[in-house]
Amino acid sequence: MKIRDRQDAIIRRLRREGSSTIEDISQSVGASRSTILRDISALRDQGFVIYSEQGRGGGLYLDPQSVQTSTRLTVPEIFALVISVASMRAAANLPFFDLADAGLAKIEKSLPSDKVRDLRRFMDCLWIGPLAAQVDTSNTGPVDRSVLGALETAFLKQHYLRFHYRDAMDNDTERQVEPQALLILPPLWYLVAWDPDRNDFRHFRMDRIAAPECQPERKFKRRHVAFEEGVMKVRYA
Numbered sequence: 001m002k003i004r005d006r007q008d009a010i011i012r013r014l015r016r017e018g019s020s021t022i023e024d025i026s027q028s029v030g031a032s033r034s035t036i037l038r039d040i041s042a043l044r045d046q047g048f049v050i051y052s053e054q055g056r057g058g059g060l061y062l063d064p065q066s067v068q069t070s071t072r073l074t075v076p077e078i079f080a081l082v083i084s085v086a087s088m089r090a091a092a093n094l095p096f097f098d099l100a101d102a103g104l105a106k107i108e109k110s111l112p113s114d115k116v117r118d119l120r121r122f123m124d125c126l127w128i129g130p131l132a133a134q135v136d137t138s139n140t141g142p143v144d145r146s147v148l149g150a151l152e153t154a155f156l157k158q159h160y161l162r163f164h165y166r167d168a169m170d171n172d173t174e175r176q177v178e179p180q181a182l183l184i185l186p187p188l189w190y191l192v193a194w195d196p197d198r199n200d201f202r203h204f205r206m207d208r209i210a211a212p213e214c215q216p217e218r219k220f221k222r223r224h225v226a227f228e229e230g231v232m233k234v235r236y237a
Contacts, residue, residue, distance in 0.1 A: 006031060006039060007042065010040070013025060018062075019059045022060065048063075051063070073115075075118045075119055078107065082126075083184065085097070122152060122156065123234060125179075125181050127232065129230045144209065147209050154214050160220060161193070161215070162174065162214075163210060166210070175197075175204070176215070177204075189205070190206060191206055201223075201225065
């Protein structure tokens with residue numbers, strides 16, 4: 001388990017259970033006692049108030065009012081939040097949209113300048129619109145979490161992206177493309193890319209993409225993508 005994931009798991013456990021022992025946490029996250037102690041020290045440095053009680057029956061306690069004083073969200077995580085709120089906006093009939101939008105605005109205000117810059121560049125590739133009524137969504141599957149991280153690098157550094165793609169006929173092919181845009185037609189997500197082998201743009205359903213890998217040795221330039229009426233760019237305020 002990565003350091004960040006492990007530390008997040010520790011905080012979630014303490015929030016849910018109120019208290020826990022180092023031994024129990026060590027077993028639950030698969031790390032040694034010394035590693036957990038280092039994690040606790042790092043979490044305290046980040047602003048979490050964690051008490052420890054020695055002796056039999058003692059353990060770790062998280063102050064329920066404790067919050068992190070610094071934002072650790074990555075650009076893909078923030079982008080995923082923005083996409084979610086944008087999808088709610090596009091649906092137009094989901095409850096609590098205003099609350100979600102206000103919460104996201106607070107997160108954005110706490111971002112360092114480099115993440116704001118990357119987020120704006122990432123957002124420049126995001127488009128959203130309505131899905132045609134005749135499109136079959138019965139076979140929609142989950143999107144691999146690794147896809148968004150790979151797309152972040154591909155978009156920001158303008159690297160070619162290689163991946164396996166399973167089409168509607170269940171044929172699997174390897175593609176090497178220039179990622180140009182993300183198109184959200186709820187509930188479907190598409191990667192819009194220039195395919196040099198076909199000398200044209202192609203739309204790839206993101207739930208059919210597997211094993212994405214950036215190719216830093218191959219760079220590309222942004223191209224103009226013409227979208228159909230009703231599709232609009234999601235603006236970052």
